Amino acid sequence: MxxxxxxxxxxxxxxxxxxxxxxxxxxxxxxxxxxxxxxxxxxxxxxxxxxxxxxxxxxxxxxxxxxxxxxxxxxxxxxxxxxxxxxxxxxxxxxxxxxxxxxxxxxxxxxxxxxxxxxxxxxxxxxxxxxxxxxxxxxxxRSAFLMTEPDVASSDATNIETRIERDGDHWVINGRKWWSTGTGDADCKILIVMGKSAPDAPTHAQQSQILVPIDTPGVTVKRMLGVFGYEDRPAGHGEVVLENVRVPAENLILGEGRGFEVAQGRLGPGRIHHCMRTIGAAEEALDLMCARLSGRTTFGKTLAERSVWQERIAWARTEIDMARLLTLRTAQLLDENDARDVRADISKIKLAVPRAALRVIDDAIQAHGGGGVSGDFDLARLYAKIRTMRIVDGPDEVHARVIARAELKPHRLDTKR
Ligand SMILES: Cc1cc2nc3c(=O)[nH]c(=O)nc-3n(C[C@H](O)[C@H](O)[C@H](O)COP(=O)(O)OP(=O)(O)OC[C@H]3O[C@@H](n4cnc5c(N)ncnc54)[C@H](O)[C@@H]3O)c2cc1C
CATH class of the missing domain: 1.10.540.10 (Acyl-CoA dehydrogenase/oxidase, N-terminal domain)
Incomplete structure (x- = not known):
């Protein structure tokens, strides 16, 4: 090692x-x-x-x-x-x-x-x-991936309700999506849409994924959602309505009813990337925090000399290093195994890294006083961005469920529900 x-x-x-x-x-x-x-x-x-x-x-x-x-x-x-x-x-x-x-x-x-x-x-x-x-x-x-819907709890993708129905040599799509990242960008030309093509099939064979050019008649980007008021330009996160959207039959990806297979294949490396970028954001916040604390004085001492701040710096460095080691280990596991076999490991970093980074960014905001919550430093925007990481690509609770079920498996408890 x-x-x-x-x-x-x-x-x-x-x-x-x-x-x-x-x-x-x-x-x-x-x-x-x-x-x-x-x-x-x-x-x-x-x-x-x-x-x-x-x-x-x-x-x-x-x-x-x-x-x-x-x-x-x-x-x-x-x-x-x-x-x-x-x-x-x-x-x-x-x-x-x-x-x-x-x-x-x-x-x-x-x-x-x-x-x-x-x-x-x-x-x-x-x-x-x-x-x-x-x-x-x-x-x-650029492109967007449209899975999440406002009307159903999309943490459980079996709930997705958008309909993809066959009509001759076309598919017709009807549904409402939101948090469709990328749809605000003028360069976004193609949408990958997940929806039900066979509602009566067994649960995991109901969904399909299909390619929809963004300029297809019936596709309307209704509005852009803000993240604590930040618009994340130029990508943006759109609410998208699909109304009688017709695309050729060959736009279906992989085959009818294989939407879950496609979704699973998409998410493994992406979570590693999210976590590593999040660690970069935490490093940036720690740098800003140390610089600020070293340059500001209260009651005759720099803030950096106060033990309370030294302890926060120590925890920040320790948590960032722990997060990085766990993520690198997971990256190696993913290189050497099928993503399905390291699912619990991927969930561990998805659970641990954003929380660690948020603690660091929160302390960095505190170190900047009023400046920390203003737009003058990058910290408020960084906090908003990283807070979404506890929700994007599956909320914490869903990842905790994956880890707990793997842990409980040898104890032969009924963990299915
Ligand atoms: C900035 C941002 C970008 C995004 N980009 C995209 C994108 O490009 N494409 C896309 O399709 N989606 C995207 N999403 C949506 C994101 O993936 C979903 O918000 C997420 O999967 C949760 O689904 P939901 O919002 O429907 O929450 P719900 O499913 O309604 O869940 C609400 C809450 O319930 C809790 N919960 C859920 N399941 C359990 C459980 N089993 N046990 C205990 N508690 C539970 C969690 O706390 C969860 O936050 C994005 C979201 C954000 C914030």
């Missing part, structure tokens, strides 16, 4: 770190203030994005999230830019990108596109890959 980063990880960290310092950080203001003048969606990305993406591609820092086996799934062998890094090699890079919310997009590594690309690679037909995956991998378009 070696706890040091491997030469491969250090190599990529050095390359990514240099690119961020030389090209991305000087452009930070353009991203932070992007779209401030635009009141309505779809939102545009700042023009500097395309320039940075071209530079990242030229520097070989493109599609870093795709594992080595990805190329084998490319139908008709179409080639794409990607160094083919393992989850373990990619994890520290995701952490580095996580320090700056806008950064992952520059390297074509941002959700929900990463999960959608993996889904299409793994389950898309040759035509679906050619039409949608190729431009996604080139960063030319």
């Amino acid at each position: 070696d706890f040091n980063y491997s030469p491969e990880q250090r190599h990529w960290l050095d390359r990514l770190g240099a690119f961020l310092a030389d090209h991305v950080l000087p452009a930070k203001e353009a991203f932070v203030h992007a779209g401030e003048a635009a009141f309505d969606w779809p939102w545009q990305s700042p023009p500097v994005l395309a320039e940075l993406q071209a530079q990242a591609k030229a520097a070989g820092l493109w599609n870093l999230f795709l594992p080595p086996a990805a190329q084998a799934h490319a139908a008709n062998g179409f080639a794409f830019d990607s160094p083919g890094l393992s989850n373990l090699a990619y994890a520290p890079l995701a952490e580095m990108m996580g320090r700056y919310e806008f950064a992952s997009r520059i390297f074509n590594c941002s959700p929900p596109d990463t999960g959608n690309m993996e889904l299409l690679l793994r389950y898309g037909s040759a035509e679906q890959q050619q039409h949608w995956l190729v431009p996604l991998m080139e960063g030319a378009i």
Whole structure:
């Protein structure tokens, strides 16, 4: 067991770190203030994005999230830019990108596109890959994944009610979705929609997933939802109504009734990526906290000299390091096993990492006093963003259930309900 980063990880960290310092950080203001003048969606990305993406591609820092086996799934062998890094090699890079919310997009590594690309690679037909995956991998378009619905408890995906009905050589879709991340972006062109195509089939054969171009008649993005008031531009989180939306039969992904299989395949690596970016956000908050405490004085001492703050710093460092170790271990497990066999391990990091990061960010806000809750420092926005991680991709309780059921299994208790 070696706890040091491997030469491969250090190599990529050095390359990514240099690119961020030389090209991305000087452009930070353009991203932070992007779209401030635009009141309505779809939102545009700042023009500097395309320039940075071209530079990242030229520097070989493109599609870093795709594992080595990805190329084998490319139908008709179409080639794409990607160094083919393992989850373990990619994890520290995701952490580095996580320090700056806008950064992952520059390297074509941002959700929900990463999960959608993996889904299409793994389950898309040759035509679906050619039409949608190729431009996604080139960063030319963006995508959204529409599972969650306002009218049912979507933590349990068997509740999803959107209807996907066959009509000749088309499917007709009716339903209402929300929290459809990415639908505010002018570049979002394709939706992956989950819905019931066979309501009378056994529970896990009722749902299908289908590709819906966002400009199909009957698709309406009703509004953008805020996260504690933040709009998360340019991606945004839309409420989307699907009214008699007709798409060709060949838009169905993998086959009728296979929606759960497709959904499961999508979520494993994505949760590792979320957790590593969250650790990056916690590191950023700890840096800001230490800098602030070292520069402010009350009652004759800097705040950093107070034992209460030293204890909070100590816990922050300890919790971040624990979170990182557990996540790296899970990344390695995912590289070496099928995602279904390490489900409980993935749930452990999904449960532990956002909570640890939120404690660090909360202390960093406290250290900044009134400034901490203002928009002048990045902390309020960071807290809002990371708070959603306890809900996105399954709430804490659902992940706790997965872990507890695995733990209880040898005790032969009836844990089914
Ligand atoms: C910022 C953000 C981005 C998102 N992006 C997307 C996206 O791109 N696509 C998409 O489809 N969805 C997306 N979501 C939705 C997210 O995945 C769902 O909100 C989540 O799965 C929970 O579903 P729900 O909101 O219907 O909550 P519900 O299912 O109604 O659950 C409410 C609460 O009940 C509790 N609960 C649930 N099950 C149990 C249990 N078994 N035991 C005990 N308590 C339980 C939990 O506390 C949970 O928070 C996003 C959400 C947010 C906040």
